[in-house]
Structure formats: structure tokens, C-alpha cells
Amino acid sequence: MAITICGAVPLIIAYFRSSKTTKANQFDESEGSSRESMNGEKQPESERRTSVISSLSDNAASNTSLVRKHTFTIPVTTDTFSYSSVRVFHRQHPKAPKLGRSLPLLVFLHGLGGQLSQFQHLLEYFVHISHTLAIDLPGCGGSKFAPHDWQAYTTESLCKLISVIVRQHVQEGQKVVLIGHSYGSALAATLATKGGFLYEECAGVVAICPKAELADQENKKLATALKLGNFGFDILRMIDRWGGIESKSVSRFVGAQAPVSVKQMQLLFNKQSRTPVWRRMVKGMTFPTLEQWTAITCPVYLLGAAEDMVCPVSELDKIHDWLMHRRDNKHEGASGQAESPAVKRCVIPNAGHSVIYESHHIVNGLVNDFLSHHVDEALSLVWQLSFLKEDKWLLKNLEKWSRIQAVSPRIGRSPFRAMKTLRQNDEQHSPKFFSAKYPDIAHVVDISHEQPPYDPETFGPNVQYHKFATVSKIPPTPDEVSRFIALVDKLRAEMFALGDNRLIACHCHYGFNRTGFFLVSYMIERLGYDVAQAITEFKKARPPGIRHPHFITELFERYDCPGLRRPSFS
Numbered sequence: 001m002a003i004t005i006c007g008a009v010p011l012i013i014a015y016f017r018s019s020k021t022t023k024a025n026q027f028d029e030s031e032g033s034s035r036e037s038m039n040g041e042k043q044p045e046s047e048r049r050t051s052v053i054s055s056l057s058d059n060a061a062s063n064t065s066l067v068r069k070h071t072f073t074i075p076v077t078t079d080t081f082s083y084s085s086v087r088v089f090h091r092q093h094p095k096a097p098k099l100g101r102s103l104p105l106l107v108f109l110h111g112l113g114g115q116l117s118q119f120q121h122l123l124e125y126f127v128h129i130s131h132t133l134a135i136d137l138p139g140c141g142g143s144k145f146a147p148h149d150w151q152a153y154t155t156e157s158l159c160k161l162i163s164v165i166v167r168q169h170v171q172e173g174q175k176v177v178l179i180g181h182s183y184g185s186a187l188a189a190t191l192a193t194k195g196g197f198l199y200e201e202c203a204g205v206v207a208i209c210p211k212a213e214l215a216d217q218e219n220k221k222l223a224t225a226l227k228l229g230n231f232g233f234d235i236l237r238m239i240d241r242w243g244g245i246e247s248k249s250v251s252r253f254v255g256a257q258a259p260v261s262v263k264q265m266q267l268l269f270n271k272q273s274r275t276p277v278w279r280r281m282v283k284g285m286t287f288p289t290l291e292q293w294t295a296i297t298c299p300v301y302l303l304g305a306a307e308d309m310v311c312p313v314s315e316l317d318k319i320h321d322w323l324m325h326r327r328d329n330k331h332e333g334a335s336g337q338a339e340s341p342a343v344k345r346c347v348i349p350n351a352g353h354s355v356i357y358e359s360h361h362i363v364n365g366l367v368n369d370f371l372s373h374h375v376d377e378a379l380s381l382v383w384q385l386s387f388l389k390e391d392k393w394l395l396k397n398l399e400k401w402s403r404i405q406a407v408s409p410r411i412g413r414s415p416f417r418a419m420k421t422l423r424q425n426d427e428q429h430s431p432k433f434f435s436a437k438y439p440d441i442a443h444v445v446d447i448s449h450e451q452p453p454y455d456p457e458t459f460g461p462n463v464q465y466h467k468f469a470t471v472s473k474i475p476p477t478p479d480e481v482s483r484f485i486a487l488v489d490k491l492r493a494e495m496f497a498l499g500d501n502r503l504i505a506c507h508c509h510y511g512f513n514r515t516g517f518f519l520v521s522y523m524i525e526r527l528g529y530d531v532a533q534a535i536t537e538f539k540k541a542r543p544p545g546i547r548h549p550h551f552i553t554e555l556f557e558r559y560d561c562p563g564l565r566r567p568s569f570s
């Protein structure tokens, strides 16, 4: 919620006095299309280099392949409005049928000026836990700005829209968990409260960086901002973004210590927010009242970020007080009544409003803990793994897996060791023994497509786990490779900053073909190897190396000279 932008009003004057009038042209667009081209902006060389490291400056990077693969657009009609094209992410948990019970649908709701891809890291994690659904609200992200009626963007209308989409994706009797960020939390609470559109279905509410209410002063500022019209507002926004990743528009959202990649991501999201949509939503925005919050009868999790300047922790605490107050009242009155549902509160340090992409590992862990303890034990990965241990596929291939070298030595002068996947209860190759056995490994990058057959939480504090899901049997796409490279660059930059010279271990299932492809690509793109050299180094460390012929061909075609067939090299 970019409320403080209005503080920049005096800057308008300064803006018109400045001679850079050509810049204004790009804002002279019709309603509904006031977006800037990401690539149109010139970056100084130094900035460009940092953006290579994070590689988040392009659209593709912000919609991960998982997001792109499972999103689609649909027309949605409620009893009051027709939204011509709404972008929805939906994925069924592939293991769900084997778990023998219905899992809830986790529904992710972004905030004002946001979009569903802000949840990309959460989605990547929770697709392995349950069924997932995320929605680009109309006019946001990949959803069309249609209709233009202001009434179609009120909290009530948006809740109606969400409930229609959710109903299309739940089965009879299936529960939903609403996970909102910022204004998305207000939508979640409004939907979940008694009398709300999803009251019956709702089994849990997770409110991340919620806002309790607008202060009078904020209301006044917003009213002033709304009077400006789209053009004036666009100018304010542009001034607000002056300075790019170091601008106010970014620093308001991210924590003081946020890495460049997070700032770039935030800038991208801010740029993609459309002014006319923002204005409509602000105009029709209402926040659930104390009565509405206390009329939620399912467990509620309030998750804040210590450095949040947009919805400070005091807002979360206000809601927390309301909910605890409800509990006290209940206990005073009827002691024999059913216990109040859980209300939990947690504040994440060193993160700002953008905590869902700034500290997503922590958010994932906390939300998952809350869900498995207070909503449904089946939402715990450990519970699911113990249930799935009879997985035929694992048994059938267990022998092959057991025979394979667990972890390769360091590959050439790269920062990598290649390995096979771990198994939770294996006596040799399990997370429990991992860090003691391989003290030189700081990061594990899991490129397998599925949920791993182990619980990454059990690595202990010395190893960081990263999920980077890719599809097996087909050569990774250039886009996947560049995102892998960005990830490794980021890890290496972090380690470099800490003087940590440990290594990065990477695994798919067996750790040959796909793992080899990614590591070799990195060695070519970043470490100065030529294609044959890199493939040979990989093979030396992890015999028999990359065997999949398509993979080899693809590497040569991609990096050497197009059309080249596999040459002979040892």
C-alpha cells in the first residue's frame, strides 16, 4: 500500500521545472495501460552487473516456470460483474490421492498493487504440501483490467470474485485455507468471517503483514491522492521510483538489509501495478472490523515483519489484541463452551513488507508449522513422507540408487559437488548425517521435480536447502538454466560476503544427467570452461557423467556452434 507517496506532492512542482520532459511521454498513456517497459530503461554498467547476479530484471524471472506452467486465464462472472480475463494459478498436490484423505486448498491472495507471482517462493514450497490456488486480482499481474466499473473493485466485489473462483476449484466438503499478504489479509478475513462468502469452507486464515484499519490521516492522504487522476498519480509514482532500486518506492517495502535481487523484484512489482486499478481498489477498500475478525471461527495466524513500514507490526498487534480479547470474553462467560480456535502471532526480524520474497524460507517454515499444528496434521511434510514411504517407485529403484556414489568430489575448480537425492531414513545418505559427513557443503540445491524423499528441515543449521524444480528427461530450457545460474550466483555472492568458501551440492534423483547439465552450463557460462572441458570435468568427478545424448547435444548446440553434433572427446 503505497500510501506515503502523497508525501511527494511538492516534488511534482520540481518535476515540471526539470528539463527531462521527454520522460513524461511514457506516462501519457490511456487508462489501463500505464505500465512502463522494463527494458526501456537505461541502467548504468555497475547496476547492470548486479542485475546479472540476481537476474531478476526480466519478467520471466519473476514468474518461475512452476508459476507459468500452472497459470491460466479464465473469465469469471459473479452476480454483479463479469471479469473478462482473470489469471489463476492452480495445482493439485500430485501425491494427494495416495495420502488417503482430503487436503485443504491453500488460497493465496496478494495485496494492493501486487500480483500472484509475489507468492512464487511460497507456491514452490506449498505445491509439495497441498493443493494450491493463487489469483491475480482483476487488473493485477496477468489479469485484464476489465471491467472498468469502480464498483467491481470494492472489497465486497473482490471477495465475491475470489469465492466464485475458489468454489470452482474445491470438491464437495473440501476445506480451504486463506493466505493473504497485506490487503490480501483483509480479503481473507472478510471471506472467512461469519457471514463471509467462504465462512463454511474456511479452515484457517494466515494474515501476512495485515493492516488493521486506516487512520484518519491515511484516509485523508488517500482521498487527496484519488483526486489527482491517473496522470497526476502516475507522475507521483514515477517520482517515488526515482533512484530505481534505491528509491523510496522500494525502500518502503523491503528491509534495510535486503539484497539487490529483492529490491529489483520489488521495483518490478511496483512498476507493474496499474494506476487506474490501484485507484479503484483504494476507493473501494474496507478493512474487516473488530467484530469481523472476532467472528472468524477457524485458527488465525498473524505473521508480521519487524521492519515493515507499510503495515507496521503495531497493526498486526491491534488485530491480535482484538482476537485475544474475544478469547478472554468467551472464557469469562461460558466455561463449558468449545475452546476458541488458535490465534498465533509471529514477527520475522530483518524483513520489510516484502517478507514473502525477502525471507520466504522462514515464511514457508512458519506457515507450514502453523498449518500442520493447527489446521491439519496432514499438511506436515514429515507426516506425508511417513505415509508415502511405501512409494513403489522408490522401492523399485532403491537398488540402483544404493549402488550410486552418494556425493562426488569437487568438480574441477567449480564450487560444486554432484550427488544423488537423500532419503529421510537412509543409514548413510540422509539429512541427519549430511552436515557431519560433508562439512564443506553449505548449500543443497534440489533440482528434482517432486517433493524430495526427505525433510529439508532436518539438515540442521549448517546446510541451506534450495528447491529448484525442473522436469526430468528433457534438457533444461535456457530460461531454467539462466535462473539456476542466477541462484548459484546469489549463493556464491552471499558466501563470498561472509568469507565462506564451502561448496554447493546439487542433486536431481541420481545426480547425473540433469544435475550434470546444470553444473556444466554454469561452468561454461561463469567459470570459463569450454563445453567439452566442462563435460569431461564433470565426468571425471562423477563417472559415467552425463549420458543422455540429447543433453550432450543440447549443450554443444547451445554453447558451441548451432547444429554441431556430438564430437569425440574422452
Ligand SMILES: *[C@@H]1O[C@H](CO)[C@@H](O)[C@H](O)[C@H]1NC(C)=O
Pocket: 058, 059, 060, 062, 063, 115, 117, 141, 142, 143, 268, 269, 272
Ligand atoms: C507474470 O506473468 C504475467 C502473465 O504473463 C504478466 O502479466 C506479469 O507481468 C508477470 N509478472 C512479472 C513480475 O513479471
Ligand SMILES: *[C@@H]1O[C@H](CO)[C@@H](O)[C@H](O)[C@H]1NC(C)=O
Pocket: 510, 511, 512, 513, 546, 547, 548, 549
Ligand atoms: C542418463 O541418461 C541415459 C540415457 O538416456 C540413461 O540411460 C541413464 O539411465 C540416465 N542416468 C541415470 C542415472 O538415470
